Amino acid sequence: MTATDTHCPYCALQCGMTLTPEIPRVRLEPRDFVVNKGGLCAKGFSAADLLDHSDRLLTPLVRKGQGLREASWDEAFDRIVDAIESAQKAYGRDSVGAFGGGGLTNEKAYALGKFVRVSLKSSSIDYNGRFCMSSAATAANRSLGVDRGLPFPLEDVASARTVLIVGANPAEAMPPSMQYLEGTRFIVADPRRTKTAAGAYLHLQPLPGTDLALANGLLHIAIREGYVDEDYVARRTTGFEAVRSATNAYWPERVERMTGVPETQLRQTVRLLATEGPAMILTARGAEQHSNGTDTAQAFLNLALALGLVGRPFSGYGTITGQGNGQGGREHGQKADQLPGYRKLDDPAARAHVAAVWGIDPDELPGPGRSAYEMLTDDRLKVLMVLASNIAVSAPNSNRVLQQLRKLDFLVVSDIFLSETAALADVVLPAAQWAEEEGTMTNLEGRVIRRRRALPPPPDVRTDLEVLAELSRRLGRAESSDPRTVFEELRRASAGGIADYAGITYERIEQEDGVFWPCPAEDHPGTPRLFADTFPTPSGKARLIPVVHQDPAEMPDRSFPYVLTTGRNMQHYQSGNQTRRVRALTVALPEPRAEIHPDLARRHGIADGDLVELRSRRGAAVLRARLSDGIRPDTVFAPFHWPGANALTNPALDPHSRMPAFKACAVAISLHTEGTE
Ligand code: SF4
Numbered sequence: 001m002t003a004t005d006t007h008c009p010y011c012a013l014q015c016g017m018t019l020t021p022e023i024p025r026v027r028l029e030p031r032d033f034v035v036n037k038g039g040l041c042a043k044g045f046s047a048a049d050l051l052d053h054s055d056r057l058l059t060p061l062v063r064k065g066q067g068l069r070e071a072s073w074d075e076a077f078d079r080i081v082d083a084i085e086s087a088q089k090a091y092g093r094d095s096v097g098a099f100g101g102g103g104l105t106n107e108k109a110y111a112l113g114k115f116v117r118v119s120l121k122s123s124s125i126d127y128n129g130r131f132c133m134s135s136a137a138t139a140a141n142r143s144l145g146v147d148r149g150l151p152f153p154l155e156d157v158a159s160a161r162t163v164l165i166v167g168a169n170p171a172e173a174m175p176p177s178m179q180y181l182e183g184t185r186f187i188v189a190d191p192r193r194t195k196t197a198a199g200a201y202l203h204l205q206p207l208p209g210t211d212l213a214l215a216n217g218l219l220h221i222a223i224r225e226g227y228v229d230e231d232y233v234a235r236r237t238t239g240f241e242a243v244r245s246a247t248n249a250y251w252p253e254r255v256e257r258m259t260g261v262p263e264t265q266l267r268q269t270v271r272l273l274a275t276e277g278p279a280m281i282l283t284a285r286g287a288e289q290h291s292n293g294t295d296t297a298q299a300f301l302n303l304a305l306a307l308g309l310v311g312r313p314f315s316g317y318g319t320i321t322g323q324g325n326g327q328g329g330r331e332h333g334q335k336a337d338q339l340p341g342y343r344k345l346d347d348p349a350a351r352a353h354v355a356a357v358w359g360i361d362p363d364e365l366p367g368p369g370r371s372a373y374e375m376l377t378d379d380r381l382k383v384l385m386v387l388a389s390n391i392a393v394s395a396p397n398s399n400r401v402l403q404q405l406r407k408l409d410f411l412v413v414s415d416i417f418l419s420e421t422a423a424l425a426d427v428v429l430p431a432a433q434w435a436e437e438e439g440t441m442t443n444l445e446g447r448v449i450r451r452r453r454a455l456p457p458p459p460d461v462r463t464d465l466e467v468l469a470e471l472s473r474r475l476g477r478a479e480s481s482d483p484r485t486v487f488e489e490l491r492r493a494s495a496g497g498i499a500d501y502a503g504i505t506y507e508r509i510e511q512e513d514g515v516f517w518p519c520p521a522e523d524h525p526g527t528p529r530l531f532a533d534t535f536p537t538p539s540g541k542a543r544l545i546p547v548v549h550q551d552p553a554e555m556p557d558r559s560f561p562y563v564l565t566t567g568r569n570m571q572h573y574q575s576g577n578q579t580r581r582v583r584a585l586t587v588a589l590p591e592p593r594a595e596i597h598p599d600l601a602r603r604h605g606i607a608d609g610d611l612v613e614l615r616s617r618r619g620a621a622v623l624r625a626r627l628s629d630g631i632r633p634d635t636v637f638a639p640f641h642w643p644g645a646n647a648l649t650n651p652a653l654d655p656h657s658r659m660p661a662f663k664a665c666a667v668a669i670s671l672h673t674e675g676t677e
Contacts, residue, residue, distance in 0.1 A: 002020070002021075003018050003019070003020040004018065004019050004020075004435075004452050004453070004454035005017075005018050005031055005033075005452065006018075006019060006434070006435065006450070006451055006452045006454060007033070007434075007441060007449055007450075007451055008040065008043070008044040008047055008324070009047050009050075009103070009324060009433070009434035009435075009578075010043050010044065010047065010324055010573045010578075011043075011173060011174050011322060011323065011324060011573065012149070012174070012320075012321035012322055012323060012324060012325075012326050012327065012443055012444035013035060013036060013174040013176060013177055013443065013444060014035065014324060014441055014443040014444075014447075014449055015030070015031075015033065015035065015036035015039065015040050015041075015044050015176055016030070016031035016032070016033020016034075016035065016036055017029065017030055017031050017040060017044060017047070018030075018031045019048065019435055019454035019455070020454075021454060021455045024052075025048065025051075025052065026048045026051055026052075026435065026454065026455065027048075028045065028047060028048040030044070030045075033513070034155075034513045034514075035154060035176075035443065035445070035447070036176040037176070037179065039175070039176030039179065040176065041174065041175040041176060041570070042570065042571055042584065042585060042588065043571070043572075043573055043579060043582075043585065045584075046582045046584045046585060047434075048435070049581075049582045049583070049584070050416065050433060050578055050581065050582065051433060051435060051436075051455070053417070053581055055417050055418070055581055056416060056417065056430075056458070057415065057416060057417060057418060057422075057428060057429075057430035057431070057461075058430055058458050058460055058461060059071070059430060059460045060072065060073055060075070060076035060427065060428065060429055060430060060460075061418075061425075061427070061428040062075060062076060062079060062426065062427050062428075063425070063426045063427070068418075068423075068425075068428060071427075073460070073462070073470075076427050076429060077470055077471065077474060079410075079426065079427050080385075080410075080412050080427055080471060081471065081474045081475065083383050083409065083410035083412075083426070084096050084120065084383055084475070086409075087382040087383045087409055087410070088120075088122075090382075091380065091382050093120065093121045093122045093123075093366070094122050094123050094124045094366070094369070094380065094381075095122075095124075095380060095381060095382040095383065096120050096122050096124065096381075096382065096383040096384075096385075097116065097120075097122055097124025097125055097369070097375060097381050097383070097384055097385070098112055098115070098116045098120075098124070098125045098334075098384070098385045098386070098387065099125070099126060099127060099128070099372070099375075099376070099384060099385070099386045099387070099389055099391060100112045100113075100125070100126075100127035100128070100329070100334035100387050100388065100389065101127055101128050101129075101323070101329065101387060101388035101389040102127065102128055102129040102132060102133075102322075102323030102324065102325055102326040102329040102330070103323055103324045103325060103329075103388045103574075104325060104329055104334070104387060104388050104464065105325060105328075105437075105439030105440055105441060105451060105483070106325065106328040106329075106331075106332055106439065106440045106441065106442060106448070106487070106490060106501075107439045107440065107465060107483045107486040107487050107490065108387070108388075108439065108463075108464045108465060108468075109127075109325070109328065109329045109331075109332045109333065109334045110332040110333055110334075110340055110486060110489075110490045110493070111464075111465055111468045111469075111479070111486055112125070112333075112334050112387060112464075112468060113125060113332060113333025113334045113335075113338070113339070113340065114333065114358060114479070115468045115471065115472060115479070117333075117365055117366055118358055118360060118364075118365075118472075118477065119471065119472040119475045119476075119477050119479070120475070121364070121366060122366060122369075123336070123366035123367055123368065123369035123370075124369050124370065124375055124381060125334060125335075125336060125369055125375075126334070126335060126336040126369065126370070126371055126372040126375055127329060127330075127334045127335060127372065127389065128323070128372065128389045128391070128394060129323065129326055129329050129330045129334075129335065130335070130336075130371055130372035130373075130657075130658060130659065131289075131372060131373075131394060131395070131396070131659070131660060131662065132285065132289075132321075132322055132323060132326055133149070133288075133319070133321055133322070133323075133326050133327075133330060134293075134330075134371075134654075134657035134658065134659045135288040135289070135290070135293030135294045135296070135297055135654055135656070135657040135659040136149070136283060136284075136288050136293075136297045136319035137330060137657070138294045138297075138654075138656045138657040139294045139295075139297035139298045139301055139656075140297070140301070140319065142298075142543065142545065142656075143298060143301045143305075143542055143543050143544070143545060144301070144310070144530075144531065144535055144536075144537070144542050145498075145535050145536035145537035145542075146342075146498050146530065146535075146536050147330070147342070147498075148327070148446040148499075148517070148530060149318060149319050149320065149321040149326075149327055149444050149445070149446065150318040150319075150320070150321075150444055150445045150446065151310075151316060151317075151318060151446070151529065151530035151531055152314075152316055152318065152445070152528065152529045152530070153445050153447070153516075153528050153529070154177065154180050154444075154445055155180065156280075156313075156314050156316075156529075157180040157181065157184065157280060157282075158179075158180045158181075158182070158183060158184070159278065159313075159314040160184050160277075160278045160279060160280045160314045160315065161184060161185060161276050161277055161278055161279065162184065162185050162186070162187070162272045162273055162276045162277065162278075162279040162280070163181060163184045163185075163186040163187070163279070163280045163281075163282060164186075164187045164189070164269065164273060164279070164280070164281045164282070165186055165187065165188050165189070165196065165200075165282050165284075166188075166189040166190075166211060166214075166215075166281070166282070166283045166284070166286065166287045166300060167189065167190060167211065167283060167284045167285060167286020167287035167288065167663075168188075168190075168196065168282060168283070168284030168285070168286060168320050169190065169194040169195065169196045169197075169286075169567065169568065170196055170320065171194065171195035171196040171198075171199065171570075172194065172195050172196070172568060172569060172570035173322065173568050173570070175570070178196075178199075185201040185272065185276065186199075186200050186201060187200055187201060187202040187203075187204065187269055187272065188200040188202075188203050188204070189204040189205075189206055189211065189214060189261075189286075189287075190203070190204075190205065190286060191205055191206060191207065191208050191286075191563075191565055191631065191632050191635050191637075192205075192565075192567075192595065192628075192630055192631045192632075192635075192637055193205070193628075193630030193631070194630075195570070197630075198630070201272075202265060202268060202269065202272075204259075204261045204265055204266075204269065205260065205261065205632060206259040206260055206261050207258075207259060207260050207563065207632065207634065207635070208286075208552070208563045208565040208635060208663055208664040209290055209551070209552035209563070209663070209664035210258050210259040210260075210549065211259075211286070211287040211290075211296045211299070211300075212292060212295055212296040212299045212547060212548075212549045212550075213250060213255055213258040213259055213549040214255065214259045214261060214266075215296070215299030215300045215302070215303050216246070216247045216250040216255070216299055216302075216547070216548075216549065217247075217250040217251075217252060217254075217255030217258075217259070217261075217266055218266060218269060218270050218273075218303055219243070219247045219250070219299070219302055219303045219306055220247045220248070220250040220251060220252070220255070221252060221266060221267055221270045222270050222273075222274060222303065222306060222307060223244055223247065223306070225267075225270065225271075227270060227271075227273075227274035227275075227307060228240075228306045228307070228308075229306070229307055229308025231308075232305075232308030233305070233306060233308070233544075236305075236308075236310075236311070236535070236541055236542060237305050237541050237542045237543070237544055238539060238541050238542075238543050238544065239543050239544035239545055239546070240305075240306065240544050242544070242545075242546045243302050243306070243544040243545070243546045245546065246546030246547065246548060247546075249548075250549075252266050252267065258549065260632065273303075273307055273309075274307055277309075277315060278309075278312065278313060278314035278315040279307070279309055279315055280309065280314075280315055280316055280317070280318065281300050281303060281304045281309065281316075281317050281318075282317075282318050282319065282320055283296075283297055283300050283317075283318075283319050283320075284319060284320040284322070285322065285567075285662070285663065286565075286567070286663055287300065288319070288659065289659060289660070289661065289662035289663040290552060290654065290659070290661050290662075290663055290664060291550075291552065291553040291650075291652040291653065291654050291659075291660075291661040292547075292549075292550050292552075292654060293654045293657060293659045293661075294654050294655075294656040294657045294659070295547035295548075295550075295656075296547075297319065298545050298547050299547050300317065301317055301542075301544075302544045302545070302546075302547070304316065304317035305317075305542050305544055306544065310531055310542060311530070311531030311532050311533075311535075316531070320444060321443075321444040323574070324441060325441045325442060326444070327442040327443065327444060327446060328440070328441060328442030328448070330342075331442065331494075331499035331517075332490060332493075332494065332499070336368055336369035336370060336371055336372075336375070337368035337369070339351070339354045339365075339493075339497075340354060340490060340493035340494050340497065341354075341493060341494030341495070341496070341497020341498065341499050341500060341501070342494075342497050342498035342499040343497045343498070345365070345366075345367060345368045346367065346368055348362070350497070351365050353493075353495075353496065353497075354493050357489065357492050357493045358493075371653070371658030372395070372658070373395065373396060373397075373401075373651050373653065373658070373660055374653075374658065376391065376395060376401050376404055376405075377400060377401065377404050377651075379404075379407070381404075381408065382408060382409040382410070383408065383409055383410040383411075383412075384405075384408055384410075384411050384412070385412040385413075385414075386411070386412065386413045386414070386415075386421055386425075387414045387431075387464055388414070388415070388431075388464070389421070390415075390419040390420060390421045390574070390575035390577045391405070391421050392405060392419070392420040392421040392423075392424065392643070393419075393420050393421070393575035393576070393577075393640075393642070393643050393646065394574060394575045394640065394646065395646060396646055396649040396650065396651040396660035396661070396662055397618045397619075397646070397647075397649060397650070397651040397660075398619070398643070398646040398647050398649075399618060399619045399647050400618070400651070402424075405421070405424050406424060410426045410427075411424055411425045411426050411427075412425060412426065412427045412428075412429065413425040413427075413428050413429070414428075414429040414430075414431045414464055414467060415428070415429075415430075415431055415577070416430070416431050416432075416433050416578070417577055417578070417581060419575070419577040420575075420577075420643060429462070429467055430458075430460065430461045430462070431461065431462070431463070431464055431467075432457035432461050432462065432463040432464075433457070434451060435453070435454045435455060436453060436454075436455060436456060436457035436461075436463075437451070437453055437457070437463045437465075437483065438450075438451065438452060438453050438483040438484065439451045439483045439487075440483075440487060440504075440506075440509065442517070443514070445516065445528075446516050446517055446527075447513075447514035447515070447516050447528075448501065448504050448509060448514055448515050448516070448517060448519075449509060449514040450506060450509045450510060450514075463481065465480075465481045465482070465483060465486060466481040468481070469481035484506060487506065491503075491504065491505075495520065496520070498518070498536065499517050499518065500517060500518040500519060500520045501517055501519065502519070502520050502521060503515075503519040503520055503521040503522045503523070503524045503526070504517065504519050504526075505522065508522070512526075516528045552650075552661060552664040552665070553650055553652030553661050553665075554616075554617070554650050554652065554661070554664070554665045554666045555666060556634070556666045557666060559668060560615070560616060560617065560666035560667050560668050561666070561668065562600070562634055562635065562636050562666070562667050562668070562669060563634060563635045563636070563664055563665070563666065563667070564614065564616065564635075564636050564637075564638060564645075564648055564649070564664070564665050564666070564667040565635055565636070565637055565663050565664060566637070566638050566639065566640045566645045566646070566649060566662055566663065567637060567639060567640070567663075568639060568640070568641070569589055569592075569639045569641060570589075571585040571586075571588045571589040572585060572589065572639070572641035573641070574640075574641070575640070575641065576641035576642055579641065580641065580642070591623075591624060591642070592623050592624070592638060592639045592641065592642045592644060592645070593623060593624055593625070593626035593639070594612055594614060594623040594624070594625050594626065594636055594637065594638050594669075595626050595628050595630075595631050595636065595637035595638075596612070596625050596626070596627055596628070596631065596636055596669070597627070597628065597629060597631050597632065597633040597635075598627045598628075598629055599633045600633050600634075600636075600669070601625060601627050604669055604670060604671060605671055606625050606627075606669075606671050607625070607627075608625060608626065608627040609624060609625065609626075610624070610625050610671055610672070611623070611624055611625070611671075611672040612624075612625045612669055612670065612671060612672055613669070613670050613671075613672040614636065614638065614648055614667050614668070614669055615648075615667060615668045615669075615670075616647075616648040616649075616650070616665050616666060616667045616668075617666070618647065618648060618649075618650070619647030619648055620647065620648070621638065621644035621645060621647050621648055622644070622672045623638060623644060636667060636669060640662075646662075648665060648667055649661070649662050649665055650662075650664075650665035
């Protein structure tokens with residue numbers, strides 16, 4: 001039996017592991033890859049349990065009345081192509097769309113974007129990264145000229161002395177990454193005393209939705225106390241004076257009132273960042289998934305630039321990507337406004353370059369489409385194809401999204417299990433899993449790595465590349481289903497773009513422990529560290545942009561007096577479609593727990609373990625209570641790995657990134673009595 005080196009199917013750390021097919025099961029062992037250095041979390045250790053899981057989809061399914069029945073691939077493809085052609089004839093090309101995922105390989109994300117723009121000739125495509133990284137990406141693009149989550153390797157974090165982590169819980173979400181924080185003094189800003197916050201040197205506990213005020217307050221102190229790196233600001237940035245004016249109003253006493261973070265902690269944080277370097281600021285979804293998420297990420301970028309951190313050794317600003325290929329998935333064209341190589345669909349030069357690679361006229365390319373929530377709730381969308389995403393659970397205001405999915409003329413879902421979304425589909429396609437296919441992923445550092453095939457997929461299961469190629473053929477266009485061939489085309493399509501993969505080959509990835517983009521030529525070493533000398537902006541300088549605090553789109557009131565924030569548990573991943581089927585993980589955490597402060601619980605007669613009902617203006621969810629004095633008394637936390645939390649969340653969109661406000665909405669809470677166990 002041959003051992004195959006590959007990577008974990010879950011988060012963006014992409015830990016290395018080795019798979020050895022054995023009878024009756026596959027043996028999975030941690031691998032001493034440069035990122036995880038032999039570490040794996042519980043999710044990674046149990047990932048092989050999914051390969052032969054009894055819930056696995058092994059044949060196409062087609063709708064028959066209220067249920068689904070087994071069908072041949074021919075029948076499934078016939079039905080899909082009929083639905084596409086009928087809808088486009090009746091309602092126009094954009095009535096047919098696709099929804100992708102940040103777990104797709106680079107090859108699949110690229111092929112899906114091309115399939116929609118070229119074979120369907122539709123602008124209707126977006127993906128679940130819109131719900132994940134879009135605000136951080138928008139802020140980084142406009143300020144630094146490029147969006148690569150970490151513009152430095154993770155190993156640089158270990159050499160930093162002070163690290164401010166805003167809205168991230170790596171101790172639960174990606175435990176092996178904590179080894180890089182061990183020697184640092186890290187400060188955590190989070191409304192909850194998470195596992196990460198519990199180990200921090202300092203824990204700032206801001207009210208959800210006030211991180212921008214927190215960042216502006218820190219910058220205000222830095223300016224007043226003379227910590228701004230004036231030389232760096234003059235040489236390497238533009239816009240500082242406007243930011244200085246904008247932060248005038250964020251004096252410490254006011255910021256303490258807005259955020260709940262004591263003035264002494266604000267001052268201590270600034271002093272540590274400015275004087276106990278090298279220093280880094282890392283943000284994540286807690287700061288970014290808001291209706292002002294782009295401006296909030298910008299506020300922390302402004303702080304990092306004013307302190308002269310960005311581009312300095314073992315210093316900088318970064319954002320922690322969550323999904324396995326969240327980075328590569330946002331570079332190669334499955335986003336509504338984007339072409340491969342991080343090119344923009346509304347840029348004539350980008351259209352000309354990509355159209356030439358695709359052998360079409362640039363005028364044939366559709367324009368930018370609608371963002372995820374807007375597309376999913378638009379009556380003009382009649383046929384939707386979903387790959388590697390469980391939007392019935394993961395989209396905000398999920399009751400509204402479910403209603404719209406049921407209204408579609410035709411829904412196609414490709415997945416490995418019958419997810420909540422697949423259960424609504426007219427055609428379900430059984431997809432190959434991570435260990436059964438070849439491809440590349442780009443991890444949270446911008447390191448392009450190989451996902452290798454360790455065993456063949458079950459006989460009647462296909463890869464998404466095979467599905468897209470067959471659908472294209474039936475729609476009149478020949479496309480390859482071979483990952484290496486698709487990657488070679490991706491290299492050409494990305495050449496000269498911001499995310500330039502032209503010099504990356506499968507062979508180089510093998511030899512070099514991955515290759516960092518941009519890598520414009522095969523003799524180019526790749527770019528582990530960005531911004532040492534310049535920024536890829538027209539002026540070569542980073543832009544500071546003034547931003548001001550705005551209240552969350554929905555504030556607590558008499559009817560909905562508390563703030564709900566959502567997030568992750570260590571044992572589960574994303575919508576839970578995979579991890580809720582792994583016995584070791586469900587035994588460890590079988591159900592979602594609403595985290596509630598004992599004072600709040602007392603007010604409502606709630607005891608630890610009671611079922612509570614959370615209600616927002618959009619829906620309700622029943623969860624078991626977990627009392628914790630580690631959460632603010634005005635805030636409730638619910639994990640999003642099960643159906644429920646997103647029935648409550650607010651779909652108000654960030655005006656720049658179109659990111660929904662997942663992390664703050666107003667809720668009421670009560671003891672749940674009906675059906676109490
Ligand atoms: Fe997998 Fe992420 Fe866990 Fe590593 S940290 S084993 S990549 S889920």
